[in-house]
Amino acid sequence: xxxxLVTPAGARSRSGNRHTAVRWAAMLRALGxxxxxxxxxxxxxxxxxxxxxxxxSHASIVRFREQCPDSPxxxxxxxxxxxxxxxxxxxxxxxxxxxxxxxVLQEMGRLELPARFRRKTRVIxxxxxxxxxxxxxxxxxxxxxxxxxxxxxxxxxxxxALAHLRDLPEIEVVHLGQALSPETAREAxxxxxxxxxxxxxxxxxxxxxLRWLSRSHVLVVSSRMEGGANVICEAAAxxxxxxxxxxxxxxxxxxxxxxxxxxxxxxxxxxxQIRRVARxxxxxxxxxxxxxxxxxxxxxxxxxxxxxxxxxxLKPGQLPRSRSSRTGAxxxx
Numbered sequence: 001x002x003x004x005l006v007t008p009a010g011a012r013s014r015s016g017n018r019h020t021a022v023r024w025a026a027m028l029r030a031l032g033x034x035x036x037x038x039x040x041x042x043x044x045x046x047x048x049x050x051x052x053x054x055x056x057s058h059a060s061i062v063r064f065r066e067q068c069p070d071s072p073x074x075x076x077x078x079x080x081x082x083x084x085x086x087x088x089x090x091x092x093x094x095x096x097x098x099x100x101x102x103x104v105l106q107e108m109g110r111l112e113l114p115a116r117f118r119r120k121t122r123v124i125x126x127x128x129x130x131x132x133x134x135x136x137x138x139x140x141x142x143x144x145x146x147x148x149x150x151x152x153x154x155x156x157x158x159x160x161a162l163a164h165l166r167d168l169p170e171i172e173v174v175h176l177g178q179a180l181s182p183e184t185a186r187e188a189x190x191x192x193x194x195x196x197x198x199x200x201x202x203x204x205x206x207x208x209x210l211r212w213l214s215r216s217h218v219l220v221v222s223s224r225m226e227g228g229a230n231v232i233c234e235a236a237a238x239x240x241x242x243x244x245x246x247x248x249x250x251x252x253x254x255x256x257x258x259x260x261x262x263x264x265x266x267x268x269x270x271x272x273q274i275r276r277v278a279r280x281x282x283x284x285x286x287x288x289x290x291x292x293x294x295x296x297x298x299x300x301x302x303x304x305x306x307x308x309x310x311x312x313x314l315k316p317g318q319l320p321r322s323r324s325s326r327t328g329a330x331x332x333x
Contacts, residue, residue, distance in 0.1 A: 001033045001034070001047040001048055001311060002033070002034045002036075002045065002046045002047045002048075003028055003033050003034065003035045003036070003046060003047065003048055003049070003050060003311075004036055004038070004041055004042075004044070004046035004048070004049040004050070004064070005021055005024060005025055005028075005035055005036065005037045005038075005049075005050050005052075006037075006038055006039070006040060006041055006049060006050070006051040006052065006057050006060045007020070007021035007037065007039065007051075007052040007053070007057070008039055008040075008052070008053050008056040008057055017052050017053065017078060019206070019230060020052060020076075020126060020230070021037055021052060022037070023126075023127070023303075024050070024307060025037050027300070027303065027304040027307055028307060028311075030304065031304065031307065031308055031311075033311070040057070040059065040060045041060035041063055041064050043063070043067065045068070046064075046068065046071060047071055047072075048071055048072045048073070048074065048311065048314055049061075049064045049068070049071065049072075049073050049074065050074045050076065051064075051073070051074065051075050051076065051095075052076045052078065053076070053077075053078050053080075053081060054075050054077055054078075054081045054085060054086060054091075054092040054095035054096060055080070055081060055085040055089050055091050055092035055095070057075075057095070058091035058092065058094065058095050061073065061075065061095050061098055061099070062094075062098065065098050072100045072101065072314035073098060073099050073100050073101075074099060074100065074101045074102075074103060074310065074314070075095050075096065075098075075099035075101075075102055075103070076102075076103040076104075076105070077102060077103065077104050077105075077109060077227060078227040079152065079223070079225045079226045079227035079228075079249055080152065080225060080227075081227065082104065082109050082112045082113075082225075082227055082248075082249070083112065083225035083227075083247075083248065083249070084225065086112070086113070096113070096114075096117055097117075099120070100120065100314065101120055101121070101122060101310065101313070101314065102117060102120055102121040102122070103121070103122050103123075103124055103310065104121060104122075104123055104124075104227070104228070105123070105124065105125060105126055105227050105228025106123065106125065106227070106228040106249060106252030106253045107123055107252045108248040108249065108251055108252030109121075109123070109227065109228065109248075109249070109252060110123065111248070112248065122306070122309075122310055123306075124303060124306035124307065124310065125228065125233070125253075125297045125298055125302065125303060125306070126228055126230045126233050126298065126303060127233055127298050127299055127300040127302060127303035127304075128230065128233040128234040128236070128237040128298055128300075129237060129299075129300050130210050130213070130214060130234055130237040130238040132207075132210050132211045132213075132214035132215075132238065133214060134214045134215075134238060134239050134240070135214065135215050136215055136216055136217045137215070139170065140170050140171070140172050141168070141170050141171045141172070141217050141218075141278045142172050142173075142174060142215065142216040142217050142218075143158060143171065143172065143173045143174070143216065143217065143218055143219075143220055143274060144173075144174050144176070144212055144213050144216035144218070144219045144220070144240070145158050145173060145174070145175040145176070145177075145219075145220050145222070146175075146176045146177060146209055146212075146213065146219065146231045147176075147177045147221075147223070147231065148177040148178045148179075148180055148203075149177055149178065149179045149180055149181075149184035149185070149187075149188060150180045150181075150184070151224070152223060152224050152225050153177075153222065153223050153224070154222045154223060154224050154245065154264070154265055155175070155177065155184065155188075155222070156187060156188070156191060157220075157222040157245075157265060157267055157270055158173050158175070158198075158220045158222060158267075158270065158274075159173060159175070159188075159191040159195070159198045160191075160267040161267040161268075161270040161271040161274060162195050162197055162198060162271075163195070163267070163271075164267065164268055164271035164272075165271050165274060165275060168275065168278060168279075169197070170278075171197060171274065171278060172197045172198075172199065173197060173198045173199065173220075174199050174201065174212055174216065175188070175198065175199065175200045175201065176201050176202075176203075176204050176208075176209050176212060177202070177203065178202065178203035179202070188200040210234060210238070213231070213234055213235060213238050213240055214238045214239075214240065216240055217240070217241075217277070217278070217284075218240065218241050218242070218243055218274070218277050218284075218287075219231065219232075219235045219240050219241070219242050219243070220242075220243045220244070220270070220274075221242060221243070221244040221245065221250060222244075222245050222270070223244075223245055223247065223249070223250070224245070224247065224264060224265070225247065225249060226247065226249030226250055226253075227249055228249060228252065228253055229249065229250065229253060232244070232250070232253045232254065232298075233253075233298035235291065236291050236292070236294055236295045236298050237295065237298065239288065239291075239292070240291070241260065241277065241284065241287035241288045241290070241291050242254060242260055242287070242291055243260045243261075243262065243270065243273045243274065243277065243287075244258075244260060244261055244262075245261070245262060245263075245264045245265075246261035246262065246263055246264060247264055253294070254290070254291070254294060255290070255294060257290075258290050259283075259286060259287060259290065260273060260277075260287050260290070
């Protein structure tokens with residue numbers, strides 16, 4: 001098949017959407033497909049379009065449906081799609097209707113969709129393959145935070161938790177990610193001055209982030225919304241346990257029975273989790289076992305097989321247009 005893969009994240013972006021697009025393009029090519037990656041659909045003929053982001057890629061979704069009405073259209077839902085946009089944005093809702101298939105990146109994502117769209121929804125977990133050796137420091141307990149400094153990530157919650165861990169000088173927080181505004185950069189610098197155990201290293205290459213992850217005792221994912229955090233896949237591949245905010249996207253990745261959650265935006269509870277993993281070896285070992293048990297979901301061959309099945313279920317020129325697709329066209333008008 002000729003596959004048009006559309007992501008709003010540009011070629012120089014280090015966003016999760018761009019990483020997903022690049023990885024999927026490589027996997028689809030390995031399956032024998034011809035793949036063209038672009039930030040918007042360029043009008044070239046394709047047997048199928050896979051579009052990341054229902055709202056931001058909506059214009060491409062509409063053009064493709066109009067110009068290639070018999071070609072299947074797949075829309076992959078991001079965290080902001082699932083947990084914000086489809087509930088209040090007209091374009092995002094229309095993209096759901098126009099798609100022949102929807103893809104969510106973790107098992108809880110399907111529950112966010114209106115019931116009429118769930119039958120055409122597939123779950124494909126993202127994957128990671130980490131080769132950096134696992135070498136956390138012996139004299140410090142290193143906590144990694146990996147994610148750009150934006151509101152959806154609740155980026156400074158771990159730094160704030162340090163105020164409740166003053167009796168544990170061996171704890172350090174290493175924060176990797178680009179400041180997306182001058183305000184967040186100033187706040188990161190202020191927090192470093194307030195507590196030298198917090199270090200914000202800014203934007204680093206992906207390989208460097210994986211090395212830091214492998215050299216940390218635990219990863220904190222403090223997000224307010226996540227479609228399916230790839231950094232959790234990377235932590236599982238690296239053997240690094242996770243402390244995560246109890247939100248749908250994180251539960252969908254780590255499982256309902258995972259022990260390492262804390263209530264969203266609660267630095268007191270986060271500090272208690274950090275204290276426990278730092279001081280209780282048995283608890284730390286349990287978190288490691290839980291994450292290891294999820295690792296098979298996040299292997300590259302499992303993600304590639306999900307993509308193979310997705311495309312195998314799409315027959316260009318034979319897939320009937322659903323009633324919801326016609327409804328989406330009306331919504332657009």
